[in-house]
Amino acid sequence: MENEIKILVCDDSMTVRKKLVQSLNTIQPCIVFEADNGNSAVSEYEKNMPDLVLMDIMMPEKDGIEALSEIIEMNPSAKVVMLSSVGTKSNLKKALEVGAVDFLQKPCEEDKLRNLINTYSRKE
Amino acid sequence: MFSAFFGNYILNKGLVSAEDLSKVLKNQKETRLKLGVLAINAGFMNAIQVQEIHELQAKMDKRFGELAIEKNYLSKEQLDLILKQQKSEHLILAQALIDENLMSMSTFEKELVEYKSTHSLTDEQFDALKDGNVDIVVNTFLSFEEDHEMSNYYRDYVSLLFKNIIRFIDSDVRIEAAEAISSMQSPYMFTQKITGETQLVTSIVGDSETLITFAGKYADETFTTMDAYAKDSIGEFLNLHNGLFTVNMSNRGIELDLTVQACQENTTLKADKVFYRIPFYLSFGEFDLVIGL
Incomplete structure (x- = not known):
């Protein structure tokens, strides 16, 4: 269990969260935490200190960029990958400026998800 | 097809x-x-x-x-x-x-x-x-008013939706000609606005039986009622499709954004401008795509 990576999945859509959790469990054993809005994402991060965060940009109460900003403030080396349906260049630029390590366009293809996990979830 | x-x-x-x-x-x-x-x-x-x-x-x-x-x-x-x-x-x-x-x-x-x-x-x-x-099929079967300035935009949108229906929902899909409408009644209407350089209102409209099956296919679940999860599934499909459309447009230099999706029940659409209804026939029922400015 200690070697299992911890991943926080933040998306207001339960359909997306379920699909992501299924894919993550197919890729490798992991402990997954879920959040359905930006506030919950920040508190779940603080509580569980996951190795990797998958964060939707468009969420109610507090959007993904704001939540990303608070998580980076808490832990500057946090690995946060932004997810979005809207893959415009402006969104990507904004997320990277705030501190996201990468950006994943929905629908999240399993191969791309696997690469991200391999790249960003190594224990340091 | x-x-x-x-x-x-x-x-x-x-x-x-x-x-x-x-x-x-x-x-x-x-x-x-x-x-x-x-x-x-x-x-x-x-x-x-x-x-x-x-x-x-x-x-x-x-x-x-x-x-x-x-x-x-x-x-x-x-x-x-x-x-x-x-x-x-x-x-x-x-x-x-x-x-x-x-x-x-x-x-x-x-x-x-x-x-x-x-x-x-x-x-x-x-x-x-x-x-x-x-x-080519969408161009063949879909005719908007000849001089409608948004025709090409609509056609690109419908082509992509057709492909996404095949990819995520049902390979037995066909469309019929677009119908210009100014009002429409429907049991369920899932709507999302595309904003930015070009504005577009997009809705998936249909009866509960068809849309419950639709939701189940997208979420890979069996739904029996239009509960919150089923609604989320349809809303997320619309969001995903519109997101892919914004990516295509971004690649052409047109930056667009999306609003949060909304689900309305037993609603009547009334618009000052013309909306188009495009019927999509699937193996398990029919839904309409409604698009307009």
């Missing part, structure tokens, strides 16, 4: 019953294309010649292609071409109909010609339908 369009055509003409068509559509996956049907479709042989070869095959142990070449009905090059086509999908419906004795080869041949003529399809458009070329 061809199955959905041509299947509906022969259903409307009363050549098959809805029950038989449904059975044939289900059986398609196990159907193997026969060279005779492919030779007719390619215009290399007619139904009488194919029948003759089948009768010869009953008397001697020779392959269809071998006999057809001997009778000078097919050249070696033509045989090679139809052997390559044997794995293609566009004639599987016809083969399945013939296997079920619901349609003879000559009727099939005649109906193909009539279908092409009824819909005023060019050779290119007809080939595109058979080959599953969505962009």
Whole structure:
């Protein structure tokens, strides 16, 4: 269990969260935490200190960029990958400026998800 | 895709019953294309010649292609071409109909010609339908007002939706012509606005039974009611589709954004401007795409 990576999945859509959790469990054993809005994402991060965060940009109460900003403030080396349906260049630029390590366009293809996990979830 | 369009055509003409068509559509996956049907479709042989070869095959142990070449009905090059086509999908419906004795080869041949003529399809458009070329098919079946400045934008949008329906929901899909509307009543309407340089209101509209099945297919769940999860599934499909549309537009230098999706029940759409209703027919029901400025 200690070697299992911890991943926080933040998306207001339960359909997306379920699909992501299924894919993550197919890729490798992991402990997954879920959040359905930006506030919950920040508190779940603080509580569980996951190795990797998958964060939707468009969420109610507090959007993904704001939540990303608070998580980076808490832990500057946090690995946060932004997810979005809207893959415009402006969104990507904004997320990277705030501190996201990468950006994943929905629908999240399993191969791309696997690469991200391999790249960003190594224990340091 | 061809199955959905041509299947509906022969259903409307009363050549098959809805029950038989449904059975044939289900059986398609196990159907193997026969060279005779492919030779007719390619215009290399007619139904009488194919029948003759089948009768010869009953008397001697020779392959269809071998006999057809001997009778000078097919050249070696033509045989090679139809052997390559044997794995293609566009004639599987016809083969399945013939296997079920619901349609003879000559009727099939005649109906193909009539279908092409009824819909005023060019050779290119007809080939595109058979080959599953969505962009050309959507252009063929979808006509917005000629001078509508948004026509190309709408066509791109509908083409992508058609592809996403095939990818995520149901491969048996067809559309019918767009209808200009100014109001519409519906049990369920899932709406999302595309904002930015170009504004567009997009809605998936339909009855609960169809949309519950739709939601189940996207979420890979079995829903029995339109609960919060089912609504989330349809809203997320719309969001995903619109997101992919914004990516395509971004690649063309047009930056767009999306609003949060909304679900309305028993609602009436009333608009000052013209909206278009495009019916999408799936294997399990019908829904409408409603788009407007």
